[in-house]
Amino acid sequence: MSEKDVSSLKVNQDRLIGDIHHTCQWGTGERWGTASTETGMSRLSLSDADKEARDWFVATTKDLGCKTTVDAMGNIFAVRPGLNNNVPPTFAGSHLDTQPTGGRYDGILGVTAAVEMLKVLNENWVETEYPVGVVNWTNEEGARFPISMVSSGVWAGAIAQDHAHNLVEVGGGTATMKSELERIAYLGSVPASHASTPMAAHFELHIEQGPILEAENRKIGIVKGVQAYRWFTITVRGGDCHTGTTDFKNRADALLAASKMILQSHRAATKAKALASTGILTLRPGSTNTVPGTVRFSLDIRAAKDETVEALEEQLKRDFAAIAAGEDVGNLNEGGTPGKRCEVEWRTDSVSEAINFHEDCISCVTESARGIFGDRAEDLTKSMISGAGHDSVYTSKRVPTSMIFVPSKDGVSHNPVEYTSPEDCALGAQVLLGAVLRYDRMRAAR
């Protein structure tokens, strides 16, 4: 196919949006508006609703002439043959499971856009050089079985299949991944492994789940990687005391110290071009007239590079220790009363390394966007890194991978009101189609 041929292929926006909402009949969630599509989704992995969405996926891709394979984690691979079928397919895909109070786009857009790609190829009688596949990964959300991206993790060899099979559903039930895979008849006989089901590459279209594209009036995020992050629980111990009878200099106020630490984490992250966030804070004993003796808070630090996260962690360990000891950090003590020292303790809860996507894939996405936007590509696209995890994190460990983002209204995700306009969904699908076809050409040219 020439560049001109590739550019002439157009996704059908109405058909794509129709497919998104058609699949949302299974696991419809909370209503937030009056229109028929104005509801969220609640389609936990391997539930009856998920089985119905899977059945649709298998039936639809089979109708489109694909050969489908289900592996031992319930990952479904649908492959459309190319001219040469002795090599692995170029894949596009994402996941059909959702959060319990999720929306209609997270994961679903990536799968339905990949199916739309197959439809465009079929209706235009396109013959690719190599096979092209669509994949639906199991339990990406980690909402039912408590490891996110678990099945792409097993495929990549990063998580043991037995361990994943034995994961018990959250919420007090007794079902395991394996028992639910059996129950809904999606326990495939093929081992979940890159060795058994190889890929040439993996492209994933996804909603941004953040506000940046919308805020900057851009249409497409060219995702170059996934940021590194570390999660910590910080405990600050001072002493409880009566707010009325204890002057400032006799207090070891754990909340005042924690407030300084939270502010300092924001300043240090700003300086490091990183992110630092506290989403949980609890304290004891919790009474209006008692100064808190113990405060515990979460700290989530993220950056594009592992070194940045490591350096920020080291700096904040020094800064928090100094703040607890009553030393001045960044003039935070200015105008206050020196009190008694607190103790601070760090616990590391999670470490996730930075992911760099493959240059070949990134360049196919960039070219595809340029093919659509022409001279406006620079204004309408943004080179970015993903703040959240995706199945592409694991595929990138085995095969060339990259992602495409489209705008999320108000940056909202994991919420029933999650929304991406039909135009933006279609633009994302168009970029995905162009990227996969360009990758196919690139393979052939080598």
Place this chain on the structure above:
Amino acid sequence: MSEKDVSSLKVNQDRLIGDIHHTCQWGTGERWGTASTETGMSRLSLSDADKEARDWFVATTKDLGCKTTVDAMGNIFAVRPGLNNNVPPTFAGSHLDTQPTGGRYDGILGVTAAVEMLKVLNENWVETEYPVGVVNWTNEEGARFPISMVSSGVWAGAIAQDHAHNLVEVGGGTATMKSELERIAYLGSVPASHASTPMAAHFELHIEQGPILEAENRKIGIVKGVQAYRWFTITVRGGDCHTGTTDFKNRADALLAASKMILQSHRAATKAKALASTGILTLRPGSTNTVPGTVRFSLDIRAAKDETVEALEEQLKRDFAAIAAGEDVGNLNEGGTPGKRCEVEWRTDSVSEAINFHEDCISCVTESARGIFGDRAEDLTKSMISGAGHDSVYTSKRVPTSMIFVPSKDGVSHNPVEYTSPEDCALGAQVLLGAVLRYDRMRAAR
């Protein structure tokens, strides 16, 4: 009585400590050490344990020759006659009820020290000019029936007796103050009122419940009043967002804003020579990777003067609004990233005005301490204001009143480990005895 006669009277430390621990057999609480007295107290007002302590109080004061009166709030007044009994007695007293996880000194010391005063007067055949009384106030803690100092409040005419009678116990029970007063046979026929049971003055010995005397190596606090305080609930509203996908400038981080507010309240209170404290903080939604959209926190501001509290409230209202709007206050924004604005809302929960105790009573306490400490009085006493509320707040609205503080180990109170040494308890009782006798002489001299 001459000054010399007054100074020659000595409280009996062992007898006083014996009485404290004897009364702690009723309502013994959590054990914290191995010695027999190393437990806390759990003697909720009008419980069976409280009835036993009351029965001891009535029997003991009757044995000492007192006439006892119980009013309609269960306040017990025991009066030892003087030479002239046509005028109201000079009272000393406090309360025998405790917090559910309280200690052995809060309230109990003030009552048992006043009983010790009666014992010293009797064994020395002292005849005071006017009658001297000891009072046990009902439900000072507000721990069982949810208004603190409610019965001295009724006596002072600040709280309606019917309203107090209808207070229902906390914790889901159905008992009211009145039903419990009837049940334990302490519903007196005399109305609870300063008109029915008049006092000439009210002295109260109490543990400091703060760390200041201990920290400064002083023995006696000469309490000149009770500080003003106001309690608020502050709500900061920003927007929830994903910690990984939302850059700083697109966040309305309610916890970052609240952290700045807490730090600023500390700075502004330092400048105003006031106190500001946050004891409760809750946030939503509460997930490591979600920036909190809503934070709610308590703010307790206190100062010796009402004007100081008012001015601090006004300043913090301006400062918090500026912080929420993203404006810089005190360089708190320095080195950070400007984000989106939050909203801030104040709710006033409680307003308590400053109390100034009576000069006559304060001077009797001062003279009494000087009589004991001599030249060392300046080093060993401290003129202070009370940070917490006491029954003396209400008596001061009707009659000359003041208080005496003794050191609290580590400033701890409302806790089983609350502790004041036998020597310090006896010193406080000695100052109380001297103050009451000096007040009696002052009345006679006028």
